[in-house]
Amino acid sequence: MGIIKPDIKFKRELGRLSGSQLNQCMQCGNCSAVCSLAPAERPFPGKEMVWSGWGLKEKLIGNVDIWLCHQCGDCSSYCPRDVKPADVISAIRHQTYLHYARPRFLGKLVSSPAWLPVAIAIPVVVIMAILSLAGTFKIPEGPVDYSAFFPHGLLNSTFSAITLFFYLLASFGIVRFWKDMKRLTPPGEAGMKKFPIARVLGEILSHSNFSGCGSQQLRKIAHMSLFFGFGLLILVTLYAIWATITHNYPLPFTNPFKIAGNVASLMIYSGLGIMVFQRLMNRSVFGKSSYSDWLLLAAIGLLTLSGTLVELARFGNWSVAYHLYFFHLVAVWFVIMYLPFTKMGHIFYRTTALLYARSIGRK
Ligand code: SF4
Ligand code: SF4
Numbered sequence: 001m002g003i004i005k006p007d008i009k010f011k012r013e014l015g016r017l018s019g020s021q022l023n024q025c026m027q028c029g030n031c032s033a034v035c036s037l038a039p040a041e042r043p044f045p046g047k048e049m050v051w052s053g054w055g056l057k058e059k060l061i062g063n064v065d066i067w068l069c070h071q072c073g074d075c076s077s078y079c080p081r082d083v084k085p086a087d088v089i090s091a092i093r094h095q096t097y098l099h100y101a102r103p104r105f106l107g108k109l110v111s112s113p114a115w116l117p118v119a120i121a122i123p124v125v126v127i128m129a130i131l132s133l134a135g136t137f138k139i140p141e142g143p144v145d146y147s148a149f150f151p152h153g154l155l156n157s158t159f160s161a162i163t164l165f166f167y168l169l170a171s172f173g174i175v176r177f178w179k180d181m182k183r184l185t186p187p188g189e190a191g192m193k194k195f196p197i198a199r200v201l202g203e204i205l206s207h208s209n210f211s212g213c214g215s216q217q218l219r220k221i222a223h224m225s226l227f228f229g230f231g232l233l234i235l236v237t238l239y240a241i242w243a244t245i246t247h248n249y250p251l252p253f254t255n256p257f258k259i260a261g262n263v264a265s266l267m268i269y270s271g272l273g274i275m276v277f278q279r280l281m282n283r284s285v286f287g288k289s290s291y292s293d294w295l296l297l298a299a300i301g302l303l304t305l306s307g308t309l310v311e312l313a314r315f316g317n318w319s320v321a322y323h324l325y326f327f328h329l330v331a332v333w334f335v336i337m338y339l340p341f342t343k344m345g346h347i348f349y350r351t352t353a354l355l356y357a358r359s360i361g362r363k
Contacts, residue, residue, distance in 0.1 A: 007056070020091075025052075025053050031079055031085040032046035034074050036072075044068065048092065052088050061099045062177060067354070068209075068357060072219070084288070097342070098111060100174070103169070110295065134151065144321040187360040219275075225267045229267030240257070268300065296343045302334075306328035307328055313325075
């Protein structure tokens, strides 16, 4: 077995992100005892707190248990030394996105305020370049018609290709994550089961892990609103792409998919509203909100709001319709293309970790 070296820089970063005094942990194990999601064998987050105090990055990045935690905050509430284990676990997840991001600057781009101007400038410049090459980078005359500004075929092909490119880069990180989980938490003698895809899908869709985790029912409702609102919006977007190909676009207000899109927006507004309220009003339980937390909430909020305004601008023939549309496209890039490198990356990392955990019988 190789020698594991403490990484003091990593430890400091965990302390900074979580606002936790890691050296104050007295290893009492209370946090593991109260966690309703921790397995009986090698429970979390007690052992992770010890490793964090020692700066054992190699044991923490790629640790499957970090992703079984659903951030209810119970462990922090019962910690006698106020070390905030829930926030430390969240900080380790944040470090995981950065660790597996390739190229590395993509992780930094969405995790540091200093990089925000660059993160915004990239989609602005690329979209301007696409429109300039297409010769449509000007305000069209007549009633609002977004396809005269950004032809649908060009929009669908360029945005799909860019999204696939970003997700392909992210997939390399996920493969490395899987290998690290196997190395750090190898399957027992029984080996690995077949992929329990249906079971993991059931856990995700039902949000059953939120129910088993503390008493934060409101947080479960907020997450479900965002999750299903987003899912519905993706379905509506796929239909809209198909509609542009079959020349059945734009959709009238009364089209069922249009109505579904507006319902999805309402679900996202509700989920976001609850999350922001909880982060502001319930800090002792919810923990410290980082720059990445706020950036993600702001990006999703601006994406949804700009989508609503773009729709109203088309029906109302607003003079600023194309400016709003440009802003909306930048917001789409920010949330969808950067997704694997932001906190939204948990969609991939948590799903992969759940698949691994359940396939080795870790419950
Ligand atoms: S983090 Fe708190 S509850 Fe957990 S072992 Fe350390 S002191 Fe005990
Ligand atoms: S935040 Fe909740 S789920 Fe996560 S380790 Fe603490 S008690 Fe367990």
